[in-house]
Amino acid sequence: MKVLKRGLFICLLVILGVVLVACSSDSNTAEENTESDTATETGTMENASTKEAQELVIGFTGPLSGPAALYGTETLNGLTLAVDEINENGGIEINGQPYTVKIASLDDKYLPNEAATNAKRLVQEEKAKVVYTPHSGGVYALQVFNEQEDFIVMAYTSEPGIIEQGNALTVRIPPGYDTYLEPFTKYEMDRFGKKIAFLPTASQYGKDWAEALRPVWEANGGEIVFDESIDFTKDTDFQTIMTNALSKNPDVLFIGGASEPTALVLKQARDLGFEGGFIIMDQAKFDQMAAVLGGSYELLEGSVSTLPLVHASYPGTETFIDNYRTDYKKDPGAEAGFHYISLNILLDAMKIAGTVDDTKAIRVAMDEAAKNQPEEKQVYTIGGVNEKGGFHSILRMSYIENGEVVEFTKEDLK
Known part of the structure; x- marks a missing residue:
């Protein structure tokens, strides 16, 4: 009987030892897995923050010489001021990829045929997915091929007809005349x-x-x-x-x-x-x-x-005027203000859409981007972008x- 009891006691000790060893092994494995997961997450975060910034090109064709040069320069100044602010604050990040923004501009002398030629160059050579143009003749010329070439036309013209063409990649910035x-x-x-x-x-x-x-x-x-x-x-x-x-x-x-x-x-x-x-x-x-x-x-x-x-007296007007005067030593016109706010809306739409290449997704996201502009950016208050591509802005x-x-x-x- 004593021998039997001693045998049972030894068996219990053996079983207990096996259980303790197994528990210790599981604990070590869990700790190793946790350390591994933490290392992986840290590495991913470091990779995201250390990605090399790519260049995001926004095209512009407008009159930079001739009788409309003052007008064309004002429009370009608004874009440049927006880009300078964005890049000075570290650029933008879209779907985990950092970007610096560049404006590629060409002079079209206010001629529609020159605007079309410039747009083709900007799309083919600069890989621009967006081209601004501040005259209706240029807009109509670009609308002939922008959907086929897959780029958005940011149209600064009050011509009502440009958003009646059924062109899904055209955005009209100012109110219709x-x-x-x-x-x-x-x-x-x-x-x-x-x-x-x-x-x-x-x-x-x-x-x-x-x-x-x-x-x-x-x-x-x-x-x-x-x-x-x-x-x-x-x-x-x-x-x-x-x-x-x-x-x-x-x-x-x-x-x-x-x-x-x-x-x-x-x-x-x-x-x-x-x-x-x-x-x-x-x-x-x-x-x-x-x-x-x-x-x-x-x-x-x-x-x-x-x-x-x-x-004017929109939430961001005074700050914009002060910044414009600092950079250009003169008062800004509406052209500069509308181009400034429109570029901020465009880039926010890219963030929302999570892409710099999918023009249709960017175009759809512009309504949400316009409605959610921070007050300090609201040189003009844009209430949204309608289905045809027109900005909703207050008539002044x-x-x-x-x-x-x-x-x-x-x-x-x-």
Whole structure:
């Protein structure tokens, strides 16, 4: 019996030893696995943070020489300011890959055929998946092939038709000019009269603006007494055409194009004794025209157009103006402000989509990106991007009265 008890006791000791050894082995294995997993995670994090930054190219084709050079430079300045801020803060990270941003710009002299040639170069040589262009002729030229070549057209033009083409890779940045026709007409008719002379730029944009304004002016009981256009790429002396226009005794002149030549057209009218009002196409800006005219709004008395950015009050406007003045030693125009906010929206859309190459995914993500811009970036408040590709932005209009810029809305004219 004692022998049996001793045997059972020894067996229990052996079993207990085996269990203890097994537990020790499992514990060591678990510790090794944990150490291995931790090392793997640390290595992955280190790899992500030490990835070499790639270059993300954004293309631009616009007028950097010729009569519209000031306009083209303003648009490019807005993009450059945004890029400089982004790169100075370490660039951006999209789907775990860091990027620095580069603007590749080419001069198209405001010519649609040159814009198309430049866009092809930017896409083929620079591998740009996005190309900005700030004139409707250029936009229409790029829309012929941008879907086939798979790049997004960032269109800075108020031409309503560009988002009616069914082009899934076009984004229009400013409001459509069709929203200005009725209020501009009402203001000028109420203040000056119903006879108007048409003298817009001869560009496609100018032709389209004029075509849209004619029926609105006439539907309100107005009369078009003179109807010609000015080719700013060729014409620098406006005396003859202005003399012919004023011989018809208009109450109002319809003018526009880039700010600098438009200001000279207006001055020519005043020099010849015209005392009426002006409907000024939204491409030209009051503050930029005033700079050409000696810094005063006096000659612009009775003009109606869009609100200058320096008179706007969006959450990020003041900071943007200060930064722009620091870099460029002058006030920014709306072109610069819209390009600045649009690039921030575009890059945020790439982050949301998790790609720099999938143009369709980027385009879809732009609505969310626009709606979630931080206040400090909101030079303009963009409420979203609609299905056709148009930015939702607040309509800002103004007129010049007693030498001052006066903001107004449609409701103010009722």
